[in-house]
Amino acid sequence: MNTIAQLLQNNKKKILENWMQNQLSDTSLRDDLISNEELRRQSDELINGLSRATAGGNVDNIYAPEYEPVVEILSDISITRARQGFSPRETGMYVLSLKQAIITVLQDKYSEQPEVLYKELLTVNNLLDMLSMVTFDTYIKGREEVILRQTDEINEISTPVIRVWEGILALPIIGTLDSARTQIVMENLLQEIVNTGSSIAILDISGVPAVDSLVAQHLIKTVSATRLMGAECIISGIRAEIAQTIVHLGIDLSNIKTKASLASALQLAFSMRSVEVRKISKNTGFHIGR
Amino acid sequence: MDRIPILKMGPFLLVTIQVDLYDRLALTLENDLISMVSKTGARGVLIDISAVSIVDSFMGRILGNIASMSRIMDAETVVVGMQPAVAITLVELGLTLQGVYTALDVEKGMELLQDKIGIFEDPEQEKEGPDDSDD
Numbered sequence: 062m063n064t065i066a067q068l069l070q071n072n073k074k075k076i077l078e079n080w081m082q083n084q085l086s087d088t089s090l091r092d093d094l095i096s097n098e099e100l101r102r103q104s105d106e107l108i109n110g111l112s113r114a115t116a117g118g119n120v121d122n123i124y125a126p127e128y129e130p131v132v133e134i135l136s137d138i139s140i141t142r143a144r145q146g147f148s149p150r151e152t153g154m155y156v157l158s159l160k161q162a163i164i165t166v167l168q169d170k171y172s173e174q175p176e177v178l179y180k181e182l183l184t185v186n187n188l189l190d191m192l193s194m195v196t197f198d199t200y201i202k203g204r205e206e207v208i209l210r211q212t213d214e215i216n217e218i219s220t221p222v223i224r225v226w227e228g229i230l231a232l233p234i235i236g237t238l239d240s241a242r243t244q245i246v247m248e249n250l251l252q253e254i255v256n257t258g259s260s261i262a263i264l265d266i267s268g269v270p271a272v273d274s275l276v277a278q279h280l281i282k283t284v285s286a287t288r289l290m291g292a293e294c295i296i297s298g299i300r301a302e303i304a305q306t307i308v309h310l311g312i313d314l315s316n317i318k319t320k321a322s323l324a325s326a327l328q329l330a331f332s333m334r335s336v337e338v339r340k341i342s343k344n345t346g347f348h349i350g351r
Numbered sequence: 352m353d354r355i356p357i358l359k360m361g362p363f364l365l366v367t368i369q370v371d372l373y374d375r376l377a378l379t380l381e382n383d384l385i386s387m388v389s390k391t392g393a394r395g396v397l398i399d400i401s402a403v404s405i406v407d408s409f410m411g412r413i414l415g416n417i418a419s420m421s422r423i424m425d426a427e428t429v430v431v432g433m434q435p436a437v438a439i440t441l442v443e444l445g446l447t448l449q450g451v452y453t454a455l456d457v458e459k460g461m462e463l464l465q466d467k468i469g470i471f472e473d474p475e476q477e478k479e480g481p482d483d484s485d486d
Contacts, residue, residue, distance in 0.1 A: 244439075251435030258455055282442050289438040291431060291453035291460070 064181055065120055065188070069112035072166050079162035080104055087154060094145050107134050107159070120184050123191045135192060136199040143203030152200045153193060160189040212241075220246050222253040229330045230259045231323065233298075235268030243279035247286055260292050261330045265323050267298030277312040284317050293318070293333065297326035355380045357387050362394040363464055364426075365457075369402045377413045384417055388424050395464040396421050399457055401432030411446035418451040427452060427467045431460035 069076065081101060110131040117127050135156070142152045163185050171178035215236070225231045232250050236242075250262055264283065269276065280296060287294040297320040299307075307314060320326040331338060353376055358365040364387055366380070384396065396417065418428035429452040433441075441448065452467065454460035 247439055248435060251438055254455070255435060260455060260459065285447040286435075286438040286442040289430075289441055289448060289453055290433050290435065291455040 064177070065184060066112060066115040066118070068163070068166065068170070068181075069108065069115060072170075073108055073112065076159075076162050076166055077101075077105060077108055079165050080108075080159050083158035083161050084155070087158065094147060103134075103138055104159075107131065107138075110134050115188075120188050123188070123195065131192070132195055135195050139196045139200040140203035143200045144207065149197070149200060152196060156189060156193040156196050160185065163189070216242060216245050220249050222249050224253075224257055224259070225263070225327065226330070226334075226336070228257075228259045228334055229261045229263065229327070230254065230257065231263045231265060231327075233265040233268060233323075237271070238269060238276045238279050240275075240279065243283060247283045250283065251286060251290055254287065254290055254292050261333060262287055262292055262294050263323065263326045263330060264294060264296045265298040265326070266296060266303070267300065267323070269298075269303075272303045272306055274310050274312055277307060277310070277314070281314075281317065295320060295326045295329060297321070297323045354383065357383055359387075359391055359393070362468070363461070364388065364391070364393045364396045365399070366397070367399040367402075371403060371405050372410055372413075374409055377410055381413055381417055381420075385420050385424070388421055388426050393426050394468045396426055396428045397457065397460050397464060398428065398430050399432050399460075400430060400437070401434065401456070403437060404434060406437050406440055408444050408446060411441050411444060411448065414451060415446070415448055418448070422450065427464060429454055429460040429464050429467075431455065431457055 081104060084100060084104070085097070114128045114131050119125050119127060122128070123132060138155070139152050142155075164182060167178060167181055167185065171181065220232070220234070220242070223231045223233070230250070230253055232246065234246060238246070250264075253259070254262060264280065266272070266280070272280075284294040284296070295318045296314070299319055299321055318329065320329060353370070355366060355368055355370075355376065358367075364384065366384065368380075370376075372380070387393065388396065398414070398417070414430060421428050430448070431454045433453065452460075452463055454463050
């Protein structure tokens with residue numbers, strides 16, 4: 062049995078005390094997010110796991126099977142912390158303060174044998190650095206999962222395809238257009254064109270905060286794909302600033318039908334489909350369009 | 352060897368592609384179609400690709416070629432019924448098939464062709480066919 066494993070086993074209590082002290086003395090500890098008992102339970106579990114894992118003599122490969130429980134506990138802790146809203150620093154400090162605790166014990170024990178102390182310090186350092194890498198990895202993964210889920214939700218709710226008239230679809234785009242969203246917008250629109258057999262689609266971009274050359278390219282792609290399907294595409298909702306940017310960037314939208322407002326796009330669509338909307342007699346007070 | 356049937360309907364040729372096109376088949380189709388255009392003096396070619404689910408750049412180029420060749424021989428080409436996935440693929444490949452007319456289905460494609468080459472069975476319907484492609 063190597064020194065670290067022995068050390069962990071014999072001084073478990075002391076290390077845990079040191080560690081808890083380290084964690085609790087850290088001013089940034091979020092005792093509102095996690096209770097002392099919970100913290101102690103987690104820490105105890107991790108030290109136990111670590112002492113079992115090191116017992117086999119392996120102190121430098123944390124991907125070996127005996128480290129699986131340790132990595133699992135750590136991943137669990139950091140993913141939970143990511144979801145609870147801990148900062149990366151707080152999550153990182155959790156493992157790094159264990160290093161401090163073990164080093165203190167090591168120093169006490171080997172103060173007379175500097176060579177052994179040096180060697181052991183290096184090993185402990187290495188091992189815990191690798192473990193803190195695992196923590197960061199999973200912390201970020203946890204965060205990314207949250208972000209991905211939110212992106213998915215936003216994408217789902219933000220690309221409705223509306224059938225405004227027989228043969229006319231409208232697609233209000235709200236929020237920035239990136240390639241992933243364009244893909245979803247395009248797929249939804251094309252599928253809806255097939256489903257409804259519509260021959261005109263109005264792409265309303267009044268909710269798009271800014272149009273740069275990339276967004277314009279995405280728009281052009283969508284228009285081309287619609288054309289390939291055999292339908293016409295009108296882009297509407299082009300605000301003054303957007304028109305300015307488009308011209309300043311030198312983007313050529315000349316072979317795409319563009320309109321300033323959804324109303325005028327709808328009017329164009331009506332005339333393309335030879336549909337006329339007009340006021341009916343005064344008494345009813347009911348009219349559509351302009 | 353497989354061949355894709357080319358049907359003559361009045362002044363138009365109708366091609367329905369029911370299988371996934373591989374390169375040789377596409378080339379054969381191009382040859383057959385162009386010789387049919389010259390033999391029958393057709394004024395329009397309608398290609399229905401609603402059953403095609405896979406395209407590549409070669410296939411896209413063949414479609415463009417057929418259109419340009421027919422144009423030289425005074426026949427317009429309409430591609431109808433393209434699947435959304437196919438349209439997205441072609442756009443991503445940068446093939447927007449300029450010069451090829453498109454329509455949602457065979458019916459609308461026929462209307463478009465009649466509109467394009469100015470043949471009307473009934474002069475009263477002259478104003479029909481609102482889905483002009485931009486030229």
